[in-house]
Amino acid sequence: MQVPAFLERAFAQRLRSTAIQPIQWVLGLLLAAAVSGPKLGAPGWLVVLLATLAAATALFFGVCYVYFMRKSPDALRSERYTLQKMALERGILGDSTTGPLTPEDVEAQPLRATASERRLESGP
Numbered sequence: 699m700q701v702p703a704f705l706e707r708a709f710a711q712r713l714r715s716t717a718i719q720p721i722q723w724v725l726g727l728l729l730a731a732a733v734s735g736p737k738l739g740a741p742g743w744l745v746v747l748l749a750t751l752a753a754a755t756a757l758f759f760g761v762c763y764v765y766f767m768r769k770s771p772d773a774l775r776s777e778r779y780t781l782q783k784m785a786l787e788r789g790i791l792g793d794s795t796t797g798p799l800t801p802e803d804v805e806a807q808p809l810r811a812t813a814s815e816r817r818l819e820s821g822p
Contacts, residue, residue: 717766717773721759728752 732748766773772780 715776717770718759718762721755721762725752725755725759728755 729752735745
């Protein structure tokens with residue numbers, strides 16, 4: 699059955715988007731609960747509590763965003779972007795299809811001309 703293999707691969711590639719994504723999830727859940735609470739007949743004190751917690755979480759989110767924006771902007775970028783940036787800085791070549799390439803692999807591979815370059819060589 700291919701479903702377990704698909705799920706295994708999906709969970710293996712699961713990457714954290716940003717440093718503040720967990721706060722976004724909590725904020726989303728609290729806002730959803732605060733908005734839907736009165737419609738579902740929740741007691742007034744519970745709605746006020748949820749709205750207060752949502753406001754505090756929104757304030758905390760803003761403070762964290764400004765902190766990371768000043769101290770570590772890379773923490774606000776996706777983890778995939780950060781890993782690719784580190785690979786480029788260290789001179790690791792390759793992609794998700796070929797995997798990492800060594801300098802010997804790069805020198806051994808012939809350069810391939812694109813279709814437009816081939817047309818230029820053959821003339822108009």
